[in-house]
Amino acid sequence: MSLKRKIHIVLIVVLTSYVVLSWGILGTVLIPAFEELERKQAQSNLHRVENVIENELEDLATLAADWAAWEDSYRFVRGENPSFHEHLSVISLSRIDVDLMLLFDADYQSAGGWYSSLPEGHAAAVTAVFDHPLDPHDRLLSLSMSGTEGVGLLSTKLGWMLVSSNPIRQTDRQGPVGGVLIMGRLLDDERVEQLALRTEVDFQLLAPEDEPLAPELQASSLSGAQQIFLHSPDDELLLGYKRLEGMYHEPALLLEVHTPRDSSALGFKTVYLTVLFLILAGVVVISVTGVLLQHSIIRPLSQLKDHILEIRKSRRLSKRLDMQRSDEIGVLAQEFDTLTAELAVARKQRIEQTFKAGMAETAAGVLHNIRNAMTPLVNRINRASSAIEEAERLQLTNALDEIRDPDCPADRVAKLAQYLALAHTELERAHQTAQDDLGIACKQVVQVEDILAEQERLAHSPPVIEVLELEDVVQEATNVLPQGDGKQRLVCVDDSVAGHKVKANRLNLIQVLCNVLVNARESIERAGRLDGVISLEAERGTGQTENMVQLRVKDNGAGIESERLREIFQRGHTSKTAGTGGLGLHWCANTLGGMGGWLRADSAGPGEGAEFRMYLPEA
């Protein structure tokens, strides 16, 4: 997997994780906070409605207390003020916002009653309001009859009412209780709507028969004064419930408050917008990061990778990346260039050393074999020579002369004869020895000839031909020459050299080119030219030189006389001082010929410089 793809995957994973994490944090922190705020809002609404109902009860209780502690009321229930009845009517009740008023005397007998739905002028019957007749045992009357005020919610045939029960006394609130005054306000839809307007809370009061069947809402579950229950049927509404107590602290109406879930909606909207913003920000950051990574890391790394692969593939160590960057990748690229250059030098040295080592090994082997062969040869010849010298020292002529002499004593003749016989034997042995030794010497000569023949066969082995970049060869060869004083380059390689591929033996071609370049430099030195230049150009051959590449090495040195243009290619020819000769143009021409090319020289004459053209098979 490429580095670019890995980075893209990592960035996408980071972005995704970032979004998921953000969503998680916001969802677990922000949304619950909004929901909690919403629950508190619902609780607050419940308390507000509850408070307004209590306020309404207090208001009713105050009003009822005023009416109960009134001389007219007191006298009315005692039967002393019949005209009181005339002052009361449905209209007067509606003026004081009361829907029900009942008056009982001290004997618990109804003295009068009114409620708002009765036609004007009609008195209300107790049985029309309550399910049962009110007697002394009824708590509503007994409490007030004992002087205690009672207030609260009460279920009547007219509906649930806010009821206040007060003992009727004289205005100074002294004296015995003359009766009981019950005043009520119906909790009908109109009143609930008024309360809702006052509280700015949407609510309703549910009678037990209208309550939902949820177990949490049952009377026993919401019996305490502080017990509330919150329920969210959907994403738009939060319902709050609280049980209101009746007049006798019994479970009465169920208060249901409707709180819009605006906070949650706002929370979700905030989270959505925040996450959306984070996604956009993440995308922007990651995009910018990706572009920066692409520009600062991936692209230069890709260039470095491509460069390395190109070198690996082409084996051209002369290629350079030349990445102009000051960061770590730039340093890496520069170090790689340096390393490549050093490797190129090392490879060149290794090739030369291998070549020299091979030459040395070959020379050592030849030396060993020839000296081995020469040793018996020399010894056998020496031994044969010694044998012949020994034979030459024999006194054969003197012995024969003395034997032929008639005056020679007989005993001496006998000894001379014995001497001649021994000398003959010695001569035969010397002859045999010399013959054997010369035979062996001949074999050794044949062995030497075989060794030389083997060397000759090796000498005719074709060199290893490679496909070479001409530019690389030129660069390696020109490295052997000094590059002038810095103001002017001695060697100028034309752009035309680049791009040509030739088939040749690398080392041999470099040696030939080095030889030609060194000759050119020395020619410039001989001419004493300070503005000496060696220029190299290349072009594809045409016509008879088609499929060949021509490399021209031109100098402005001493030049060559026309009659010497052939001599310079002869074996042993040199323009150098004694003992400083190089490989020679003879060797260069033969080496190029062995690789399928050739070498030509031209010069306009002394002082006009020279041009050497190397023709090489094109790859």
Next chain:
Amino acid sequence: MRVLVADDDESILACYADAFTQPDSLESTQKLKALSAELFQDSYDPTTAEPEAIFDLVRCSQGDDAVEIATAAMRQGRAFNVVILDVRMPPGMNGVEAGERIRAIDPEVNIIFVTGYSDVTLRELEARIPPPSKLHYLPKPVSFNEVAQMARDLTSDSVARRGGRQDG
């Protein structure tokens, strides 16, 4: 006087054999020289002529064989006085390594390297096969008579140094 020679070239081994052994006709030659001196007043004096040393020459063509033979000779108490080694003896152990091993088992033996080409210098040889006084180097082509003479000279010293341990 015992001489061990190792060289991978049979013709050279034959030369060693010729140089280190006396010709069969030595007696007739001696008679001829004596008679020549008597008849023609030559300078030869048989009474003063010293008999040349007779070598017990052992030949082999590989370094491994040379080490094996030298080791066996040491075990038998018949150590060589001189070991002559070629340097290059393919395909087996070369002469330098063989010389090192022989030196390890016989510190007294004189070792002569006779080679057409050595991969190691004399200085390196002296370092690897000390002492320098018992190490000699002769480049080929060489006169085997000179080698034989060197062997004689070295053998006389060796015999004196080894005392009665040698049989020849």
